[in-house]
Amino acid sequence: MDKSKAVIGADAKFVGTISNVKSIEIEGTVEADLKAEKLSIGSSGTFIGEVNCDLVVIGGSYDGMMRAGSIWATQTAQIAGEIHYQSLQMDRGAALNCRVVHNWEDQVVAVEDVEPEVEEPTAQTDAEGKAKE
Amino acid sequence: MFEKGKKEDGEEGNASLIDEDMRITGSVTSSGDIILAGVVDGDINCRNLVVENNAILTGSLNTKEAVIAGNVKGDVVSDRVQILETAHFEGDLKCSGIEVEAGAHVAARFNKRRKSK
């Protein structure tokens, strides 16, 4: 039993607020707003709410407004809502049904201040969402 | 009514035994130890108290240490209380240390208590 990793278990459902956590794994269903360094949504996980993170790995369902430095949508990802990213990786099979916004200079504020690297505007993947106007 | 003469602290006295055939109605006071195996309808004031398995106490307890293995209905004021698995306890508990074994029947109201002396 590892008590150093924050996890919402596969069978669990939580509605409320989560704060003061660096890294959290969601295997169950969460309706909350989250500000953290790292969020990982497992293949059985569902997260509904506002997210402000440095790094987000989406392997399950997400719906809401997400602002992140780095987003990795794996092949089982299902994303709705809106995601703002600086760096985005999409695996084949990931389903993005959301608005996708690339942020150049936006400082993603998480638990600690992190200086994001300014990246070249090469598109790493084909974003299925609407392009930034 | 049991009454013992004043004892020095730490002195090992003989515990008074209220055996299983005895039934006392009224309060029981001892500056020493009491082992209750019978029935008491009233309050017990003593140093250390053991309420045995089939004993019945209806009344309050004021002790230094109490070990309850029998039936107690009443309020307890004690430094230390041990409630064993055969116990049936109902009442208010005011103590600084409490231990309850699995199997014990407990219906109690707890009040925090500073350790005396």
Next chain:
Amino acid sequence: MESYTTITEGMIMEGKLDAGQSPVLIAGFFKGEINAVEVILDASGMFDGQINATKVELSGNFKGKLTTEELNIGSTASIDGDLKTNSLVIELGAEVSGTIGRKS
């Protein structure tokens, strides 16, 4: 093996948690309602609210209401509340304030 729901030390969760079969480990702070099979409140954990469970272990700070089949209060626990349980163990050292009764 069921994955644990873990609230790590320092973490703050407020709201309603229906844990299903997932056991809940609280080493941080939880305020609100928990419905679970098993709840473990670590020595560093703090809880304020209501717990409905089958098995509960309290080693930290508990305030509120608790209904369970099995309750184990450890020596480092500090409890203030209404506890309903069918099986009770309290270790010496625990600070308990409130009421304890049977669940059924």
